[in-house]
Amino acid sequence: MFLPTVVSLLLLSASATVRATPCVAFDINWNLLAFGLDGKDWDAGTQDTWTGSGKATDITASGRPPFDGANTTCYLSQYTNAIYVLNGDSKSPSNVYIYDATAKSWSTQEVTTGSFNPSSFDAILDHDTNVFYALSSGTMFSLDMGLLKAANSTPLSWTSDEQAPYPSGYQPVMALAQNHVHFLDVPGVVAGSADIFVIHYSYYQPQPQAYPLPDGSAFPATYGQATSFFQESGVQQEFAFIPQDSSAVYVINVETNTTQALAGPTTKDPKATYFAGITSLIQLTSSGAVSFLPYLEGNTSTNSAATWSPVSILASAAPPSASNSASPSGTQSGAGSSSTGSSSGSGSGNSNGALSSSMVHLGSVLTAVLGAAAYML
Numbered sequence: 001m002f003l004p005t006v007v008s009l010l011l012l013s014a015s016a017t018v019r020a021t022p023c024v025a026f027d028i029n030w031n032l033l034a035f036g037l038d039g040k041d042w043d044a045g046t047q048d049t050w051t052g053s054g055k056a057t058d059i060t061a062s063g064r065p066p067f068d069g070a071n072t073t074c075y076l077s078q079y080t081n082a083i084y085v086l087n088g089d090s091k092s093p094s095n096v097y098i099y100d101a102t103a104k105s106w107s108t109q110e111v112t113t114g115s116f117n118p119s120s121f122d123a124i125l126d127h128d129t130n131v132f133y134a135l136s137s138g139t140m141f142s143l144d145m146g147l148l149k150a151a152n153s154t155p156l157s158w159t160s161d162e163q164a165p166y167p168s169g170y171q172p173v174m175a176l177a178q179n180h181v182h183f184l185d186v187p188g189v190v191a192g193s194a195d196i197f198v199i200h201y202s203y204y205q206p207q208p209q210a211y212p213l214p215d216g217s218a219f220p221a222t223y224g225q226a227t228s229f230f231q232e233s234g235v236q237q238e239f240a241f242i243p244q245d246s247s248a249v250y251v252i253n254v255e256t257n258t259t260q261a262l263a264g265p266t267t268k269d270p271k272a273t274y275f276a277g278i279t280s281l282i283q284l285t286s287s288g289a290v291s292f293l294p295y296l297e298g299n300t301s302t303n304s305a306a307t308w309s310p311v312s313i314l315a316s317a318a319p320p321s322a323s324n325s326a327s328p329s330g331t332q333s334g335a336g337s338s339s340t341g342s343s344s345g346s347g348s349g350n351s352n353g354a355l356s357s358s359m360v361h362l363g364s365v366l367t368a369v370l371g372a373a374a375y376m377l
């Protein structure tokens with residue numbers, strides 16, 4: 001009698017926590033924003049303050065998504081100073097949550113998905129048109145955000161554009177630069193090259209474009225993450241590619257058609273996500289740790305000497321061990337605090353993605369209980 005209740009309670013809390021996905025983004029003044037970190041949203045300020053003794057500002061506001069989606073992603077709309085959140089709400093994966101970074105307020109844009117699958121895609125937000133381009137199940141989709149910094153009462157729609165000329169099963173790695181979508185790791189494309197979709201002409205360039213390193217070597221043809229460096233204004237010209245093994249950061253410049261290799265992130269987490277500003281690349285690990293690599297466009301010597309550092313004011317505001325959203329196995333070492341006892345914690349209103357260390361412990365309790373249940377059945 002008692003057991004099923006406990007099991008379902010534990011299952012509930014486990015499913016509410018395992019999927020927690022924070023995300024990071026910049027606003028147009030290059031304040032670093034971290035959403036869903038330890039259940040709250042934070043403004044870490046500009047780069048000069050990240051490692052200082054100041055404090056990140058709690059910007060948690062009503063109307064925010066719970067950040068409990070599997071693959072939450074955030075995008076900066078530079079014209080509107082808005083952050084668009086995809087997959088921020090596991091209950092409504094098609095909604096786009098909009099954070100107006102000027103007004104510091106949230107609204108929810110309803111979106112009709114049609115044949116677009118919100119649980120499997122990669123996307124870029126085109127700088128100049130404020131249109132999302134997403135590749136999902138081999139088809140290119142677009143979603144025109146207009147110049148929205150607050151939701152429209154009329155639903156928007158993902159539009160199916162056309163089949164992309166890439167083999168089925170291609171897991172897209174996409175980056176935007178010069179109004180071109182760059183596709184990396186396309187089967188059959190050699191290392192160091194990208195396939196290109198020219199947005200304004202809806203045109204797939206037939207030949208891949210090579211982006212060699214100065215020594216003639218090439219970035220690897222593997223799956224990874226990509227994010228574009230912003231300019232103060234105007235379209236992005238460079239993007240970072242971080243292979244899933246985190247061995248290096250490759251910065252591809254589509255003006256010069258060259259690549260620079262920079263230091264790989266200190267934390268090698270295949271589930272980490274990345275967001276670039278103008279002068280830094282941010283890593284958000286699956287345990288909620290935020291680090292940055294400083295970057296100066298065009299300054300090869302400074303960039304090749306750059307190293308990763310934790311954004312310490314976020315670590316102190318939302319300690320990674322307490323916001324551990326997706327510890328791959330739940331077997332985080334003894335960092336758990338002593339406040340393990342509050343198993344009713346899942347009722348504390350935190351459907352918003354905080355995985356407290358007590359919940360990590362619940363995970364292992366759950367395994368044990370399930371084991372016991374299986375034994376009894």
Ligand SMILES: *[C@@H]1O[C@H](CO)[C@@H](O)[C@H](O)[C@H]1NC(C)=O
Nearest residue numbers: 069070071087118119120121
């Ligand atoms: C999340 O992303 C991974 C990797 O792309 C994918 O395998 C998985 O299906 C996604 N899950 C959901 C629910 O979106």
Ligand SMILES: *[C@@H]1O[C@H](CO)[C@@H](O)[C@H](O)[C@H]1NC(C)=O
Nearest residue numbers: 196205208209254255256257
């Ligand atoms: C870089 O590649 C683009 C896309 O293929 C091409 O249009 C451009 O002419 C190239 N630029 C240089 C400097 O080679």
Ligand SMILES: *[C@@H]1O[C@H](CO)[C@@H](O)[C@H](O)[C@H]1NC(C)=O
Nearest residue numbers: 296297298299300301302303
């Ligand atoms: C690169 O950055 C360093 C440090 O800011 C500076 O001293 C140097 O002049 C820069 N070099 C170039 C080519 O911009």
